[in-house]
Amino acid sequence: MKNKIIPFSPPDISRKEIKEVIKTLKSGWLTTGPKTKEFEKEISDYCNTEKTLCLNSATACLELLLKLFKFDKNDEIITTPYTYCSTPNSILHTGAKIVFVDIKKDDFNIDPFQLKKAITKKTKAVISVDIGGYPVDYDEINEILEENKKKFKPKKKSLQEYLDKPIFISDAAHSFGATYKNKKIGGISDFTIFSFHATKNLTTGEGGALTYNSFSDIDCEYIYQQLKLLSLHGQSKDAYAKLKTGAWKYSVDLAGYKYNLTDIASSIGLAQLKRYDKEIISKRKALFEFYKNQFINDYRFIIPQYKNNLKESSYHLFQLRINNINEKARDLIIEKMAKINISLNVHFIPIIMQPVYQKLGYDIKDYPNTYNMYKNEISLPIYSKMNKNDAKYVADRLKKII
Ligand SMILES: *Cc1c(COP(=O)(O)O)cnc(C)c1O
Numbered sequence: 141m142k143n144k145i146i147p148f149s150p151p152d153i154s155r156k157e158i159k160e161v162i163k164t165l166k167s168g169w170l171t172t173g174p175k176t177k178e179f180e181k182e183i184s185d186y187c188n189t190e191k192t193l194c195l196n197s198a199t200a201c202l203e204l205l206l207k208l209f210k211f212d213k214n215d216e217i218i219t220t221p222y223t224y225c226s227t228p229n230s231i232l233h234t235g236a237k238i239v240f241v242d243i244k245k246d247d248f249n250i251d252p253f254q255l256k257k258a259i260t261k262k263t264k265a266v267i268s269v270d271i272g273g274y275p276v277d278y279d280e281i282n283e284i285l286e287e288n289k290k291k292f293k294p295k296k297k298s299l300q301e302y303l304d305k306p307i308f309i310s311d312a313a314h315s316f317g318a319t320y321k322n323k324k325i326g327g328i329s330d331f332t333i334f335s336f337h338a339t340k341n342l343t344t345g346e347g348g349a350l351t352y353n354s355f356s357d358i359d360c361e362y363i364y365q366q367l368k369l370l371s372l373h374g375q376s377k378d379a380y381a382k383l384k385t386g387a388w389k390y391s392v393d394l395a396g397y398k399y400n401l402t403d404i405a406s407s408i409g410l411a412q413l414k415r416y417d418k419e420i421i422s423k424r425k426a427l428f429e430f431y432k433n434q435f436i437n438d439y440r441f442i443i444p445q446y447k448n449n450l451k452e453s454s455y456h457l458f459q460l461r462i463n464n465i466n467e468k469a470r471d472l473i474i475e476k477m478a479k480i481n482i483s484l485n486v487h488f489i490p491i492i493m494q495p496v497y498q499k500l501g502y503d504i505k506d507y508p509n510t511y512n513m514y515k516n517e518i519s520l521p522i523y524s525k526m527n528k529n530d531a532k533y534v535a536d537r538l539k540k541i542i
Pocket of ligand 1: 196197199223226269311314334336347
């Protein structure tokens, strides 16, 4: 019998996305314009937030946000070592010191108890990550920041002056559609960042969004305008505003970046968003539950956390862990599965095990929970076009190989 080919997470593009893209291509407007505005509004409606800004990646959203608050080498920003490089790299670009806080013993998210101990008077922001789509302990993190208000010292002559505590940024690259206390992720932290990269639950090929509400006397519209300016060369008018006959003049107010999202990408996103709950997230959930039932009564496996009375995952990853194995054995399992054409992954190699962070002096030995969760983790294929037979096949083969 020939082996089936099981990819890891191909995108789910239907005729609806293709139709939307063709419409945009025919409209004569390709770069940032009406479709991106519409996509931003739909995301705000979905996440129930005052404002959304779409840019060409989640990383772009994070970088510009950190830029806006003028964080620099005198500041400390707390995050988790259990994440993709985008999160800490964005902090490195500001010059601020990265303070890594270990994750919990039994899920992949930052440990609020250890976070509390890591806050100093230099702490300016906390960036948590909803790994696999499973929300972090939002209430606990908000409370800890609230309790530490007295320590906070904002930099003069910057947006920080409007703050009375470190900002809470949620890297929710994985958790679009996940819920916390029955509310969609997006407005629970001060700022939330979503990724629409090709491998994420909802995709525009490349793309990202920042969602937030007005807070601490900072108007959400002001932040939006400032970030727009930074995202388009610091130019006062975008291409769409200049389109109006006679409106050719513009000024460049600061040295900005070029991070805008195209209307082509936004039209893919609009079609994805219409299908998201019914055709995408629900199918991922059904597969997740199916996998769970394949492994739950087998002592060799540890099922990832995905739901409790406070939160529910967006079912982005199925992060299975194998009992009593080391890194080497885990890698061998992945290799053997690859030989029969089943693609597995590891989310993530802890960022402090990467050369760039090792050179900065970080050591995985200081983060035992991160290492223990990583060493025996295997992410199984999960995508909305996958069927249960494929999932059964993956589970059976994995058990046999182990
Ligand atoms: C994918 C990802 C990002 C970056 O998203 P981009 O849109 O590619 O910039 C950030 N954080 C995490 C945890 C991710 O998985």
